[in-house]
Amino acid sequence: MNLRLSRRHLLALAAAAAAPTAHAQVNAAALPDFGAAPEFTGIERWMNSDALTMSGLRGRVVMVDFWTFACINCQRTLPHVNRWAEAYTPQGLTIVGVHTPEFPFERSADNVAAAMKRLGVRHPVAQDNRYATWKAYANQYWPATYLIDAKGRIRYKHFGEGEYERTEAVIRALLAQR
Template structure:
């Protein structure tokens, strides 16, 4: 069953590897947080990544925190070199957890990539969506959660 709106944001624990973890605020209280699940083998993930990076930069000053979670779909997705290549290609400078053991995906009850979980400043799930059609609905919800 998918995570219900209003659910508290689960902690992001169980990552097998972190990139840019030093960019993750020690305390996310009062922050609007977007958790993005993706995989290197996902074509739609690659198509939406540039726009997502644009949102990250566009709404940073208004308080948006983007946290990536790489959720492998296949054994080959666990290859850190492939993940590093995408980090470089797309300019992923936000915190990125590698979830090779699916512990974060389990905590978020996530089955899809790309998937987006938007939490408001109170730490409650405000919006969730997946796929390219769902991604089209994300920007207005980010603005709504930020009070813009």
Template sequence: MKLRDEMPEFTGVAEWVNGSVAKAELAGAPVLVHFWSISCHSCKETLPQLIEWRDQYRDKGLRVISIHMPRSEKDTEVGPVKEAIQQYGLTHPVAIDNNHKIVDAYQNQYVPAYYLFDEEQKLRHYQAGEKGLSMLAKRLSRVMGSEELA
């Protein structure tokens, strides 16, 4: 995806945890779409930061959607993914994308990966890997209209 591209639909999901989400329901709200995998150590290390942002900006309207992107056949086992969702406190909607339908729509290749959309559902920032979280924090702060850096 390129900056200013429109947010893709969330179709073809194998299973939703914590409620399903349709793109139309997100209109008018900034959205952070987060790709992760149960087999990714870096993904697990960055989850506390994701949860902090989710909680910090909840009252300002931020919606967080996580997409579980399996990287191997073992990653498609739904039970362990659901256990990890509970263990790490992912209380926001999580799509289990075993068929890579959302992964393909986003043209995503990496985990962790973050796609930040503004209220008009246009891509404002993309970040892959854990090393760029400070850049994502700055962009998130800007999109949320907050002066302080997350």
């Protein structure tokens, strides 16, 4: 069987491969409701922001992103989180990084600030050295993403790397719903 393709077919295949893929679609009403989002609690300090509260963020879509700067998996997710902050903050998204340390050197505010600068983190970050907010969410993972709707309800959870297209689709759906 001859698999030679004409120049026209090759150009068509190249154009199709270069075309942006359609965004995943999510129906916000069909998302599960995991209950009310806990307040930020036991936060040692806030970086890039004054102190935030869930009640004060009501009406906005909120992403709570648990991370720690020495975690390679967290480092791999941050470019996506940073891009979402840049793209969707003007549309009503607030991303709050909750930096919960795994190792003693990650408790230092200076080390966290240096890592944030190196990793391009410009959204608000809560330093949760005592794991109070981590425990309030019953979280067990780095990284962990929780998306909260404008009414303060947790509507999406994702643990670890990946699912970036799905996460972004949920962000868009929750923003459209508000």
